[in-house]
Amino acid sequence: MTVIYLDHNATTPVLPEVFEAMRPWFVERFANPSSSHPAGVEARAAIDRARAEVAALIGARPNEIVFTGSGTEASNLAIRGAFRGGRVVISAVEHPATREPALHLQRQGAPLTVLGVDGSGAIVVPDALPSDTAVLSVMHANNETGVLQPVRALADLAHAAGAVVHADAAQSLGKVPVDVGALGVDLLTIAGHKLYAPKGVGALYVRDGVALQPVIRGAGHERGLRPGTENVAGIVGLGAACARAGADLDALSARLEGQREALWARLRDGVPGVARNGAGAVLPNTLNVRFPGVSGNALLAACPDLAASTGSACHAHGESASAVLLAMGIPEPDALGAVRLSLGRSTTDADVAEAAAMLVEAWNRLHPEVSHRSR
Amino acid sequence: MDVYLDNHSTTPCDPRVLEAMLPWFTAQPGNAASRSHKWGYAARTATEQARGQLAERLGCSPKELVFTSGATEADNLAVLGVLRANRARGNHLVTVATEHKAVLDAAKHATTEGFEVTVLAPEPDGTVDPAAVEAALTDRTVLVSVMWANNEVGTLQPIERIVEVCHARDVWVHTDAAQALSTCALDVRAVPVDLMSLSAHKAYGPKGVGALYVRRGRPRIAVEPLQYGGGHERGMRSGTLPVPLIVGFGACAALFDPSEVERVRGLRDTLRDGLLAVGGVHVNGSAHRLAGNLNVAIEGVEAEALMLGCRDIAMSSGSACTSESLEPSYVLRAMGLDRDRAASSLRFGVGRFNTEAEIAYAVEKLTAKIAELRSMAHLYE
Ligand SMILES: Cc1ncc(COP(=O)(O)O)c(C=O)c1O
Ligand SMILES: Cc1ncc(COP(=O)(O)O)c(C=O)c1O
Numbered sequence: 001m002t003v004i005y006l007d008h009n010a011t012t013p014v015l016p017e018v019f020e021a022m023r024p025w026f027v028e029r030f031a032n033p034s035s036s037h038p039a040g041v042e043a044r045a046a047i048d049r050a051r052a053e054v055a056a057l058i059g060a061r062p063n064e065i066v067f068t069g070s071g072t073e074a075s076n077l078a079i080r081g082a083f084r085g086g087r088v089v090i091s092a093v094e095h096p097a098t099r100e101p102a103l104h105l106q107r108q109g110a111p112l113t114v115l116g117v118d119g120s121g122a123i124v125v126p127d128a129l130p131s132d133t134a135v136l137s138v139m140h141a142n143n144e145t146g147v148l149q150p151v152r153a154l155a156d157l158a159h160a161a162g163a164v165v166h167a168d169a170a171q172s173l174g175k176v177p178v179d180v181g182a183l184g185v186d187l188l189t190i191a192g193h194k195l196y197a198p199k200g201v202g203a204l205y206v207r208d209g210v211a212l213q214p215v216i217r218g219a220g221h222e223r224g225l226r227p228g229t230e231n232v233a234g235i236v237g238l239g240a241a242c243a244r245a246g247a248d249l250d251a252l253s254a255r256l257e258g259q260r261e262a263l264w265a266r267l268r269d270g271v272p273g274v275a276r277n278g279a280g281a282v283l284p285n286t287l288n289v290r291f292p293g294v295s296g297n298a299l300l301a302a303c304p305d306l307a308a309s310t311g312s313a314c315h316a317h318g319e320s321a322s323a324v325l326l327a328m329g330i331p332e333p334d335a336l337g338a339v340r341l342s343l344g345r346s347t348t349d350a351d352v353a354e355a356a357a358m359l360v361e362a363w364n365r366l367h368p369e370v371s372h373r374s375r
Numbered sequence: 376m377d378v379y380l381d382n383h384s385t386t387p388c389d390p391r392v393l394e395a396m397l398p399w400f401t402a403q404p405g406n407a408a409s410r411s412h413k414w415g416y417a418a419r420t421a422t423e424q425a426r427g428q429l430a431e432r433l434g435c436s437p438k439e440l441v442f443t444s445g446a447t448e449a450d451n452l453a454v455l456g457v458l459r460a461n462r463a464r465g466n467h468l469v470t471v472a473t474e475h476k477a478v479l480d481a482a483k484h485a486t487t488e489g490f491e492v493t494v495l496a497p498e499p500d501g502t503v504d505p506a507a508v509e510a511a512l513t514d515r516t517v518l519v520s521v522m523w524a525n526n527e528v529g530t531l532q533p534i535e536r537i538v539e540v541c542h543a544r545d546v547w548v549h550t551d552a553a554q555a556l557s558t559c560a561l562d563v564r565a566v567p568v569d570l571m572s573l574s575a576h577k578a579y580g581p582k583g584v585g586a587l588y589v590r591r592g593r594p595r596i597a598v599e600p601l602q603y604g605g606g607h608e609r610g611m612r613s614g615t616l617p618v619p620l621i622v623g624f625g626a627c628a629a630l631f632d633p634s635e636v637e638r639v640r641g642l643r644d645t646l647r648d649g650l651l652a653v654g655g656v657h658v659n660g661s662a663h664r665l666a667g668n669l670n671v672a673i674e675g676v677e678a679e680a681l682m683l684g685c686r687d688i689a690m691s692s693g694s695a696c697t698s699e700s701l702e703p704s705y706v707l708r709a710m711g712l713d714r715d716r717a718a719s720s721l722r723f724g725v726g727r728f729n730t731e732a733e734i735a736y737a738v739e740k741l742t743a744k745i746a747e748l749r750s751m752a753h754l755y756e
Contacts, residue, residue: 005404005414011615013404026396026581030387036682037381037689069444069583072614076602097613100603193615198400200444200583200617215601217455217484218447218477227477228447229385229576231583231620300411307405307412 004351004358007307008194008344009143009171009286014237015196015345021240022198025233033230034221043232050239054203057242058169058188059179066204066222067235071170071191072097073215074204077225078166078187079137081212083110086134089158091115091123091149092327097189098137098168110134115154120279121147121328125154133163140183141172144311144324144340145278146286148176155184164210170194170202174245175253175283186210192234196345197241201234256343257284263341263352264289270360277311277325277338285344290330290337291359294366295319299339302362306355311338378733380646381689382577382667382726383526383554388623389579389727395626396581399619407616408605418618425625432628433571433588434562441587441598441608442621446553446574449587450477450520452601452612453549453570457518458490460597465515467491471503471522472709473530475551477572478520491515499711500661501530509540516546523552523571524559527706527722528660529668531559535566542567547596553577553585556628557726558636558666563588569596575620579727580627584620587611635727640666642734643725647671649738653745659707659720667725670707672716675749681721684744688737691722 005013014022025046031039033047051062068074075097079088088110090102106112113130115123121142129136136158141148155165166187169178174195180188188205192198206212206225218227264287267274273292288311291299296310297319311322321335330338341355379387399421407422409415426437433440443449458468470482472494482492493511497503503521512519519541524531534550541548549570552561556578563571571588575581589596589611604613647669650656655674673681678692692704703717712720725734 007406007409007412007414010409010415011404011406013402014400016401019400022400026388026393027390028387030385031379031689032381032385035381035384035689035691037691038686039377039379039689040384069448069617070614072604073444073602076604095604096606097604100606100613104603191615193406198617198619199406199615200620216448216451216477217480218451218475219480227480228445229574229582231444231581233581234583234617234620297411304413307409307414309409309411 002354003305004355005307006341006343006347006351006355007309009340009342010309011193011199012196012344013346014198015241015244017244018196018237018240022233022237025236033232046232047230047235050235053239053243054190057173057178057246058205059181060205061208064205064208066206066225067230068202068204068226069200069231071168071189071194071202074189074191074202075137075166075168076101077204077212077215078189079135080105080215081225082135082164082166082187082210084134087111087113087130087132089113089115089129089133089136091117091138093117093121093123093142093324094137094139095143095168095170098139102137117327119329121145121277122280123149123154125150126157129157129161129163131161133158133161135166136163137166137168139168139171140178141176141283142278142324143171144322145288146171146283147278148172148281148283151183151185159184171283174241174249175285177249180205180207192238192241195241195245197238198234201231201238203238252345253284256347259343259347259349259352260285260287262349263287263356266353266356267359270356271363277328277330285342287341289339289341290334291339291363292337294363295336296339298366299359299362302366303358306358308339308341311340376733376736377687378737379689380723380725380729380737381691382724383722384691384724385576385582386557386579386726387728388581389627389630391630392580392623392626396619396623399622405618407618408607422616422618422621425621428625428629429586432561432631434564435588436591439588439591441589441611442616443585443587443612444583445576445585446551446572447477448601449572449585450475450551451481452587452598453572454478454481454518454520455485456598456601457547457549457570457596458485459488460599461517465517467493467513467516468518468520469493469495469508469511469516470520471495471497473497473501473525473706474520474522475526475553478522478551497710501525501528501710502661503532503537505533505536505540508537512541512544512546516544518547518549520549520551523550523555523561524665525706526554527704528670528710529664530661531663531665534568538566538568554665558639560633563590575624575627578627579630581620581623584617584624586624636666639725639727642729642731643667643669645731645734646723646725646738650741653742659710659712669723669725670720672712672720673745674719675752676719676745678719678721680748681741681744684748685740688740692720
């Protein structure tokens with residue numbers, strides 16, 4: 001039985017070559033990079049190489065990269081670390097890793113502005129941001145719809161207000177070009193496990209001269225911004241994954257986009273009334289579609305050999321629709337039919353054809369019942 | 376011969392631990408939070424099994440464990456998280472000058488948020504006197520943080536007695552047990568601490584994962600998160616779970632073998648006796664210490680010089696985290712050692728993978744090097 005993994009926006013498998021780069025750092029070369037003996041010095045050198053590889057992918061300098069344990073940690077460090085009073089500005093479609101720290105600051109008294117999105121899923125750029133804006137935090141690409149956000153325009157507005165600008169590139173890195181200079185950001189979140197590096201490592205780009213407060217205190221690792229013994233193997237893996245991402249970004253994104261469009265064509269042909277969520281500039285690997293008359297959860301439950309996700313969280317008491325889709329103005333009953341299909345490096349043309357067939361078949365099986373019952 | 380005697384700094388991953396982790400990097404890529412497919416379910420099952428293994432090691436419920444990136448984060452979550460979430464209970468923390476920087480710096484930061492912190496001095500052998508803890512408690516004390524075992528001198532603290540005096544006053548106890556996981560029985564039923572920090576890489580597991588034990592019960596110990604997001608780990612620690620690292624942590628906890636402790640202790644004793652035989656060598660700290668720990672002051676020898684002279688033996692002066700600074704160990708200084716004695720002190724950590732031959736080699740080489748350094752110093756006198 002073939003099993004097809006189309007949930008690369010949730011997480012990616014570690015690339016075999018990335019794991020090979022990591023492997024020696026568990027058992028044989030296990031030393032603590034803070035140790036002054038030769039084995040420790042060797043581990044320190046491996047971290048520095050990885051730092052350079054990460055920096056190169058985003059057009060930064062190595063000393064501007066701070067390794068963390070996850071994308072969530074990087075965004076918390078960015079938002080809480082940069083905050084020194086004033087207003088926080090985010091968008092209505094942020095990941096909880098941005099939204100929740102912002103709400104935490106709001107609970108502590110910070111005014112919060114939440115920018116809305118249009119029907120295509122893009123943040124609406126206002127004429128100006130409030131003059132008391134201290135931190136702007138927006139995502140580069142949305143995790144559910146893949147929609148690329150107008151980071152540069154928002155960053156310029158925020159800088160005009162004297163704010164620090166953070167972008168969450170957890171989803172965009174490795175799928176589209178990410179350049180901190182072009183984006184005009186001061187801080188940028190990287191999540192290893194979204195780009196074929198392992199879970200348990202992330203990074204924050206911190207532009208030279210931007211002052212941050214650490215969230216965790218302790219010994220002086222990562223320039224005091226992130227104490228704790230470094231996850232050497234994970235960091236080496238993130239470096240290797242970034243090097244790989246930079247090597248074939250254009251070819252990979254072109255291939256993924258082709259496959260994504262083929263998937264969409266098959267769904268459109270097989271399911272009358274199916275519609276796409278999100279428009280304009282979208283990540284090449286992401287297809288968010290709503291199926292008429294069925295819930296996304298029920299549809300995926302009927303496709304046990306397909307890994308994909310619904311934008312919606314499954315709560316204890318029934319389903320609730322994706323907040324991202326609702327923010328785009330999609331009515332709740334329609335939003336409940338959404339499924340996110342996210343392709344990746346290992347996706348084949350056959351996977352695409354088969355996944356489409358599974359979904360169409362499942363929809364055909366479920367849909368008459370649903371429409372029958374609702375009659 | 377390369378001899379690694381720095382197992383307090385970090386330990387090699389046990390090959391069996393790496394074996395357990397392997398499938399979860401590439402073959403099983405699921406996100407443990409994915410609810411809509413079997414990949415997510417498999418990942419979740421794996422993390423929950425690991426949680427169970429660690430819970431069994433500690434004698435607690437799996438629901439009492441929060442996975443973190445290491446003991447540094449766990450210490451911060453315990454100290455800052457508990458103080459911030461329990462302002463109604465008070466504003467005072469008691470800790471000790473020989474704690475790890477993760478606790479001391481979190482405590483120092485707490486003072487900038489309006490909390491009061493008492494830092495106790497240890498006894499000259501590194502032990503904390505429970506009576507001193509008791510005397511430091513006030514009506515406003517929320518938390519006492521005393522490590523299970525010190526990372527430099529290995530001192531095992533009288534945590535059970537400290538818990539008694541604190542619980543009698545309704546004060547919670549946190550213990551940093553990062554160094555204890557490899558060789559100590561850690562049973563939170565026998566020693567009912569309220570919070571405990573752990574780190575896998577100190578016990579033959581991978582770097583980048585740790586845990587905080589948080590006792591469940593009444594009154595509930597509220598912990599304010601350090602990082603907010605998707606609400607993982609019952610809201611206390613958001614962020615995608617590092618499935619392979621957690622699986623490795625569980626495996627390393629399950630591999631704990633009390634019979635190994637005596638072997639490690641035997642090797643440590645051989646090392647100690649060999650170095651004491653050199654003469655002018657003094658053990659720092661108490662006899663009640665970690666099985667693998669040795670910390671000695673060597674008269675007439677700079678620790679740094681000895682380390683440079685024996686580059687194939689991994690050991691340390693002070694802890695790894697502070698080894699980049701040239702200051703002598705603050706732990707030894709807090710125990711009352713003068714600068715000179717602290718600067719001539721070395722820490723050895725014997726571990727699972729050390730052999731008798733390695734210890735014999737280390738004794739021989741160190742003995743020769745000490746003699747050489749002393750005779751050179753003599754020449755310059
Ligand atoms: C857009 C976005 N930001 C942040 C994160 C969080 O990163 P991590 O899973 O490494 O904590 C994710 C993934 O969950 C994401 O999709
Ligand atoms: C006693 C103690 N606590 C905390 C830590 C920090 O642990 P980690 O490296 O997992 O952050 C260490 C080791 O560095 C330690 O020895």
